[in-house]
Amino acid sequence: MKRLLLAEWRRLLGNPVNRILLGVAALLLGAAAALSGLEAARYRAVAAGAVADWERGVAEAALALPATAPPPSPGQAKDAFEFARRMAPPAQRQPGGGLVLAAGSFAQRTPAIQVSVEPRHVDGRRSDPIANPLLRSLGMPDFGAVTALLLPLLVIALSYGMVHEARELGIWRVVCAQARQPWRVAAAALLVRLTAAWSVAALASTLAFALDPGATWQAWAAWLLALAAAALAWTALAGLVNHLRMPPAAAAGVLLAAWIAGMFVAPAALGALAAARHPAPMPHTVILRTRAAQDTAEQQEAALLARWFDAHPDQRSAITAHTWPVSFMPRFVAQDAAVAPLLRRVADARAAQADMVAAVAWLSPSLALTVAAERLADADAAHHAAFLRDVDRYEQRWRDWATPPIMGYRGLVRADVDSLPRFVPGPAGAGFPAAPILGTLAAAAALLACWWRLRHGAARP
Template identity: 35%
Template sequence: MSLLFKAEFLRFSRNPLNLRVLAAFSVLFCAGAIWAGVSAGAFRDRLVQRQQSWLQAVEKLQNAADSGAVQAAPEPWADLPALGGLVLSVRQFDLLNPEIRILTRSRYTDGRNSDQVYNPLLLEWGVPDFATLLVLLLPLMVVGLCYGLVQEDREQGCWRLVCAQTARPWRLVFAALTVRFIAVLAVAALASLLAFALDSGIDIRTVLVWLCLIAAFLSCWIAVSALLLLLPVSAAAAALGMLGVWLITTFGVPAALSWAANSQQPMPSRLTAIVAIRAIDAEIAGQRDTLLAAWYQQHPGVNAPADPKALPRQLTSLPANLELDRRVRSLQRQFDAVRQAQFELMRRYAFLSPALAVLLNADQLAGIDATRYAAFVDAVNRFEDQWRDYFVPRLMGGGKLTADDYRAMPAFDPGALASGGENSLGIVIKLLTTAFAGLLLAAGLRKYLSRP
């Protein structure tokens, strides 16, 4: 068997077409890896710079408080910490909102934000995530390297000679597929290592899990190739069959699962939510004075001013903002809850589409999956309540904030935000089981190898 592997390796490496395919895809993967690594590094640097700016701002507030200057409540940022697989799904962090600013006014109705202005067309057709690039192109790489592996010899009339020289022709096919599996895996692994190496937040465990996912993903496609190569069809028919499987599993099955998830857990109407928020905002705007008086009644320890109208507008609107957030928060939370439910359903049946399974796990390794993001939003809401409970009474009482007040203010701690669904090892096992089932089916087609 070792002689077969050696012979197939020489046959593979001495074919210039195979080398060109490897070189072309290597350039694409390395370019995507460099972009992903640089983007991930820029994202982490931005978080570090914001943290440094926040510490400097707090220090200035403390110094100003010591000098007796007029102070206001600071506005901290609550950031979703990225995990070791950030390079796999950088664009997801740009698509969602992993950086939320804590304000005294409502963040749901305030149009003043620091989000970047982007071109929607460029966001849709821009550079794909590194994980997306791999799951889209690796199957095509397998198709290109396995094209005509058996059928060309049949069409040229020399397959009879191959069968006459070995009692088990399937070993020859197995050796050829193994060589191609190792070659494709090596290219994907090197590109992945390059991407992770450019990210300052590299995590060895994440790297190993990702390489296992890629190996299991490639195993499925090698099994598909083996199944179609052993059929008594032409090389073109086998290639079309592999492309058909690629289209169905990469685009058809995810679209069907998305439709099923949306049918079972339909996403609420954003237009309806906007109309409801505007109605709540208009209702609360007419109750501003009543809410202000009620707030002072609920906080007898805070000295109420003799003339509430003499307060600054920012303070008179604080109770109204708190009531607005309390009522709007449930409307906003339902979107994250539905997205989480859809994610769990699609993850449960993701083994039907190896590409979808890998992408969902890439989001989990990056720390941007729906379950973790929903937990992040809940943590931000809890921190926002703590922050307001700490600062609003001090501001409404009209007292000056001291340096000790700033030192004792609450800080956002995301803690251990859990990712949803089964772990990546479970997906690897399912993919390997699918690949093994495909190889068993291919083994049942060995009888067709001896046919001319």
């Protein structure tokens, strides 16, 4: 078998077309790896800079606060409100060790949210930049998506016509006559091509992880295993098609059809099934209910304010003619109470859809590779939904801290800054993406079993 492997290496590298294919793939994957690695490093630097900017800003704002509590006044309430609406510690989601695999997807899921005493779900969306979603979709795809796109094409280009070409050239009889077990020749050729394709993707991946200062070796090792599983599945499929009696052009057409189905058709179909199984509230429903919540809260502003002081008699002061911001605070709470559960339903539905797709991602090795990349980057919908729940709890703690100084007209003092609530992020990274990797390995094993049943067909001239 060792001699067969050496001979197949020479055969693979001796063909100039194969060398060009490997070179082009290495160039494309290397460029994508470099861009993604630099993007991941830039994101981590920006996130760290945002925390440093907040620390400087809150220190400056604390110096402007009085050292001792002055008499209650509308001015004190306004100053406390201005502090509470813009000086909350940032709520940042921690990326996983494989951020370089899906940095774009991670950034698009709003990983940094600025909480406030204002209704964040209605008109406090200051954390999202204004952008055209159509133009955003034309940007550079993530490294994980590029790899899922190019790796099967490389395997197909290297493997589709091995046996068919030998049959057309009339040398397959010679191969069968010289080999004790002719099927081993095809197995050695497939193994060599599997190794070549995986090595190119693995080297590019290593470059990407090396450029990300926050990458972890656990994520790198898991990604290399996911690459091996996907490459093995596509190689097994190529070997199975090679053992079917058809012209090389037909074999290429079958493999390209399988690539199109796995790369585009299967994800779209599974996404549609998941959306039907776990429907999310429609965007127009969210908009209409949000507007209704705003109108209802505005109409009931006086009643909401009276109920709040009835529930918190200790916050009453000598001031009875309540104006902004005190008169607005109960209205803000009522608006968020009406809108936030609806938006949580949207996030939970998307998470359930993503989990359903991930459970059957083995139907497409490319989809499974993309799912593994998102989970290693902590960019999947399930962990984003958990992050949003953590933000909601943190926002409630921030409001509980900031509301009494506003509603009681007593304002803030410097000592209050020491007790600022801080956001405690959940654990970074989703861990080992077992489901997509093991599912892809199972699919590869099934294809190899079919190839083993047809191995005697390869021995027939």
